[in-house]
Amino acid sequence: MITNQVPNSELEKLIEAARQEPGRALEQEFYSAREFHTADMRSVFRKQWLLAGHVSSIPERGQYFLFDIDKESIIIVRENEDCVNAFYNVCRHRGSRVCLEKEGRRKLLTCPYHAWTYGLDGMLKAARLMPEGFKKEEYGLHACHIRLFEGLIFINLSNGTLPDFDEAYRSMLPLARQQGLATAKIAFKQSYPTKANWKLVAENFMECYHCQPAHPEYCVVHPQDQVLAFGAGPGSGSDEAAAAYQPTLDLWEAESSTMGYLNDTIDAGVFSLGMQQAVRYPINPQKGFLSETIDGSPACKKLMGDFRQADGGETALAFNPFSYVLASNDFAVMFRWTPRDEMNTDVEVTWLVHEDAEENVDYDPRNVVHVWDTTLKQDKKITEDNQSGVCSESYQPGPYSTQEARNVVFKQWYLDQLELLL
Ligand code: FES
Ligand SMILES: [Fe+2]
Structure with missing residues (x-):
């Protein structure tokens, strides 16, 4: 269900009214209301495979670029010759952005806030002064779905069913x-x-x-x-x-x-x-x-x-x-x-x-x-x-x-x- 300030019934009414007029443009709310933006992000952009870039922009190990959409930022990084990874640009410590520049090259992905450090495979490699029992292996960067299609990089932000x-x-x-x-x-x-x-x-x-x-x-x-x-x-x-x-x-x-x-x-x-x-x-x-x-x-x-x-x-x-x-x-x-x-x-x-x-x-x-x-x-x-x-x-x-x-x-x-x- 959509959770926002406009009740679902209102959105439903607008959608139903739009259906009645297939030969006309959409009503104003679809192009300007926050509620529709929220709905669009969930119903369209979190479901679709999104063209993010081309592999030739990150030919070397450690090269990355950011794909920013709505409130999300995705790190797309080359781990090695055969592997390009995508991670949510959100530190697993307290949530800071890990990469701040839009593109660059890193040996490791170090969070600028308290220096938690991740490998190019997203695994947490170092975290200073954590208490006994802290398990680094449980705090890797969250992976984002990624596919390569003839050099084109596609990502998918779905946290549910992934379209084929x-x-x-x-x-x-x-x-x-x-x-x-x-x-x-x-x-x-x-x-x-x-x-x-x-x-x-x-x-x-x-x-x-x-x-x-x-x-x-x-x-x-x-x-x-x-x-x-x-x-x-x-x-x-x-x-x-x-x-x-x-x-x-x-x-x-x-x-x-x-x-x-x-x-x-x-x-x-x-x-x-x-x-x-x-x-x-x-x-x-x-x-x-x-x-x-x-x-x-x-x-x-x-x-x-x-x-x-x-x-x-x-x-x-x-x-x-x-x-x-x-x-x-x-x-x-x-x-x-x-x-x-x-x-x-x-x-x-x-x-x-x-x-x-x-x-x-x-x-x-x-x-x-x-x-x-x-x-x-x-x-x-x-x-x-x-x-x-x-x-x-x-x-x-x-x-x-x-x-x-x-x-x-x-x-x-x-x-x-x-x-x-x-
Ligand atoms: S928020 Fe990243 S190290 Fe603290
Ligand atoms: Fe045009």
């Missing part, structure tokens, strides 16, 4: 492998902290209705017919727009297949763990774009993974509404949204290239990041403006357009998650 990672994401492996994510390296990282509820960030990424008014650069790269068909992934546009785009897609797929590339389409649907999707589609075949760059020319000379010759495709992997990878033949972009509170969301983005690609020799990081950095800055602005308006007393949820079909699916999925908790 392999079952949810097995079918996405071939596309991830083809892209060479496991052996990629980080070219650039950027944060776009956004003053908005995570659902506004997520919903914005699920529709490309806003692309024409808000993203002029993105619309230079991606042609209008594709933006309308599935600018934000399969099922984001209308059936008519998808049908109109199909011949272009078929033509490109045939060409890509002759190069030996895999072009799966996976759409696990609204009843799946994270409404996961995986797909490949051409960036801009009409203009012969080879990469998601402003002029379509590759941003990195070394192509990723199995690509020997650019087919101008984009691989899109959506693990859940807050964990994505979008990749051209030559670079990949990892996106993650993590709520800090009801009206603040961390938007963390990482660009990956081939592990052997040399900065300023094979790639200019400015070219690699340009399109998405520009687009994400615009997204931050429009999403924050959206939150401001949603907080007005005059706000009423308006109807979705035919370009926001994926938002309708998300709304149902989200309400289903909440209801499971009630």
